[in-house]
Amino acid sequence: MAAIAFERIGKRFGRAVVADALSLEVADGEFFVFLGPSGCGKSTLLHIVAGIEPPDAGTLRIGGVDMRGVPPQRRDVAMVFQSYALYPHLDVSGNLAFPLRNRGLAGAALGAEVQRVAVALGLDELLEKRPGELSGGQRQRVALGRALIRRPVAFLMDEPLSNLDASLRLEIREEIKRVHQAHRVTTVYVTHDQEEAMALADRIAVLRAGRIVQCDAPEALYARPADSFVARFVGTPPMNLLPATALARHAAITAHLSGRDPATITVGLRPHDVQARIAGDGSSLQARIVLLEPAGGFSWVIAELDGARIKARLADGAHLAPGVSAELTFAADAAYFFDAASGRRLE
Amino acid sequence: MKRLGTALGLAAVCAWSLAPFAWQLLTSVKPAAELEALPPLLPSALTFAHYQAIFDGHPFARLLLNSFAVSTFATLIALGLGSLAGFALAKLRPPGRSAALAAVVALSMLPPVATVSPLFLIIGAAGLRDTLAGLVLVYSGFALPLAVWLMAQFFRAVPDEIYIAARVDGCSAAGAFARVMLPLAVPGLVATGLLVFVFCWNEFLYALTLASSIDARTVPVGIALFAGIHEVPWGEIAAGSVVATAPLVLLAVAFQRRVLEGLTAGAVKG
Numbered sequence: 260m261a262a263i264a265f266e267r268i269g270k271r272f273g274r275a276v277v278a279d280a281l282s283l284e285v286a287d288g289e290f291f292v293f294l295g296p297s298g299c300g301k302s303t304l305l306h307i308v309a310g311i312e313p314p315d316a317g318t319l320r321i322g323g324v325d326m327r328g329v330p331p332q333r334r335d336v337a338m339v340f341q342s343y344a345l346y347p348h349l350d351v352s353g354n355l356a357f358p359l360r361n362r363g364l365a366g367a368a369l370g371a372e373v374q375r376v377a378v379a380l381g382l383d384e385l386l387e388k389r390p391g392e393l394s395g396g397q398r399q400r401v402a403l404g405r406a407l408i409r410r411p412v413a414f415l416m417d418e419p420l421s422n423l424d425a426s427l428r429l430e431i432r433e434e435i436k437r438v439h440q441a442h443r444v445t446t447v448y449v450t451h452d453q454e455e456a457m458a459l460a461d462r463i464a465v466l467r468a469g470r471i472v473q474c475d476a477p478e479a480l481y482a483r484p485a486d487s488f489v490a491r492f493v494g495t496p497p498m499n500l501l502p503a504t505a506l507a508r509h510a511a512i513t514a515h516l517s518g519r520d521p522a523t524i525t526v527g528l529r530p531h532d533v534q535a536r537i538a539g540d541g542s543s544l545q546a547r548i549v550l551l552e553p554a555g556g557f558s559w560v561i562a563e564l565d566g567a568r569i570k571a572r573l574a575d576g577a578h579l580a581p582g583v584s585a586e587l588t589f590a591a592d593a594a595y596f597f598d599a600a601s602g603r604r605l606e
Numbered sequence: 607m608k609r610l611g612t613a614l615g616l617a618a619v620c621a622w623s624l625a626p627f628a629w630q631l632l633t634s635v636k637p638a639a640e641l642e643a644l645p646p647l648l649p650s651a652l653t654f655a656h657y658q659a660i661f662d663g664h665p666f667a668r669l670l671l672n673s674f675a676v677s678t679f680a681t682l683i684a685l686g687l688g689s690l691a692g693f694a695l696a697k698l699r700p701p702g703r704s705a706a707l708a709a710v711v712a713l714s715m716l717p718p719v720a721t722v723s724p725l726f727l728i729i730g731a732a733g734l735r736d737t738l739a740g741l742v743l744v745y746s747g748f749a750l751p752l753a754v755w756l757m758a759q760f761f762r763a764v765p766d767e768i769y770i771a772a773r774v775d776g777c778s779a780a781g782a783f784a785r786v787m788l789p790l791a792v793p794g795l796v797a798t799g800l801l802v803f804v805f806c807w808n809e810f811l812y813a814l815t816l817a818s819s820i821d822a823r824t825v826p827v828g829i830a831l832f833a834g835i836h837e838v839p840w841g842e843i844a845a846g847s848v849v850a851t852a853p854l855v856l857l858a859v860a861f862q863r864r865v866l867e868g869l870t871a872g873a874v875k876g
Contacts, residue, residue: 309774331773332781338774344767348789361776405775415774 261322269316295466337406511591527595680745688753696761760794
């Protein structure tokens with residue numbers, strides 16, 4: 260097990276910037292998630308750690324050692340892929356044994372290790388099957404087992420849940436978390452799914468155009484987003500971002516603006532924090548209901564407020580229909596304020 | 607109606623392709639007297655005299671052995687180098703990869719006749735004229751662009767992640783090639799090998815130019831030399847052709863499934 264340090268790593272493919280002087284340290288035993296929109300080059304960061312791709316600039320250290328010139332097979336990291344990447348010509352037992360065979364392990368010792376991992380992941384009935392005969396969930400379990408079997412210094416996981424259907428995704432997600440808590444192997448995990456990131460991570464780095472927008476614990480990311488990009492990216496449904504002018508009639512907002520020009524401010528409100536109820540008299544924020552979205556125990560309301568769309572929770576006991584006017588309320592401290600031009604959050 | 611049309615079309619194509627071979631087969635078992643007469647189309651009696659003649663009157667066994675040796679070694683060399691180069695081009699991302707592939711395609715377009723004279727001189731200078739080794743060298747060189755190109759396509763069809771997984775799981779590039787990539791490219795190896803083997807087996811121009819004696823003469827040239835000054839022994843030529851074709855047919859039947867897998871690989875993602 261080892262810490263992984265990115266020191267001013269730079270990488271680009273043609274015009275696409277994957278990493279721009281990116282620096283951070285993943286602590287030994289930490290579950291670290293890179294969260295970013297699809298196609299922002301997150302996988303390439305893992306390839307740089309694994310030694311598949313050299314960085315254009317900067318230094319990568321694993322366990323404090325500069326990895327420049329160290330080929331993948333001598334870095335002792337294990338990877339789990341979105342596409343599973345099992346060896347199709349080997350059966351499950353052959354796939355699990357592959358990394359250990361490469362280290363010269365054979366015979367009874369090898370068999371015992373394969374058995375240990377297979378039992379731990381519930382694969383012991385499938386050892387003779389080829390990957391082509393397995394379901395997606397079983398394949399990803401085999402891939403996890405293949406990574407787990409040699410006790411690597413770090414796990415690199417490249418969207419391992421994205422190819423699985425919804426129920427399996429939760430199951431394998433729990434499996435990954437369980438494996439991490441049992442072995443505490445440093446894990447670098449890449450995903451575009453913020454829910455996955457929140458559920459798994461000790462810390463999350465939100466990436467945008469090769470830079471870390473914010474790196475923090477999941478709760479901190481949610482409670483104190485650095486800018487409107489992070490604010491919208493983290494949390495479901497995404498935060499409402501409204502021009503402050505649309506909320507100018509709300510007393511708490513105007514008080515907070517304290518004389519700043521509302522045209523330069525964006526207000527963020529999480530849908531959970533906004534209640535929609537039947538319009539009373541003299542209420543401050545009036546919005547027209549556009550859609551109702553039942554979510555089981557409650558309903559979401561999509562409303563129009565001064566030309567801006569806003570999502571809110573239907574207040575308990577309230578009955579609203581599309582087209583009617585509703586009153587929106589929220590606690591004064593639920594609002595986030597962002598600079599409209601830069602997106603930075605204002606205290 | 608549509609199925610009838612398909613069946614008729616297929617029958618026509620088969621007849622078109624197989625008719626010359628059927629003609630050879632018939633000729634090879636006709637008594638000498640009926641060879642240049644039509645009718646009868648079918649022989650009045652079956653004779654194997656022509657087959658006997660090619661092995662008794664000509665060193666046909668030696669020709670077969672030469673052809674077999676040259677084709678086998680040339681195929682092995684082309685497959686060995688072609689799969690290494692194809693793997694490197696497909697998975698190692700060397701600089702200038704597209705240029706290299708373009709050069710490979712351009713080279714494979716060269717007509718053999720354009721290289722006959724220089725090769726004659728080079729092989730002569732190397733002291734390899736009229737040797738099997740000389741033919742092996744020329745054939746493997748000529749087949750290499752095709753082999754590189756085909757193998758690069760087959761290796762490209764193997765997902766990058768599988769190669770990366772092998773590297774991360776402790777293989778060097780060469781280890782990943784041998785233990786993961788090559789086993790996955792077996793259908794490609796078989797298809798490429800068969801194409802190269804058939805090319806070598808059938809090759810005439812180089813074989814005629816570079817081999818002057820029975821030491822290095824191959825079957826196609828040998829059959830062409832059956833003809834004497836005064837007569838053309840059609841029966842023996844036909845018998846020789848049938849014997850020369852048989853190994854290819856057997857190979858194709860034996861590997862048919864593999865070849866089909868190979869030739870359609872990449873069309874559908876597995």
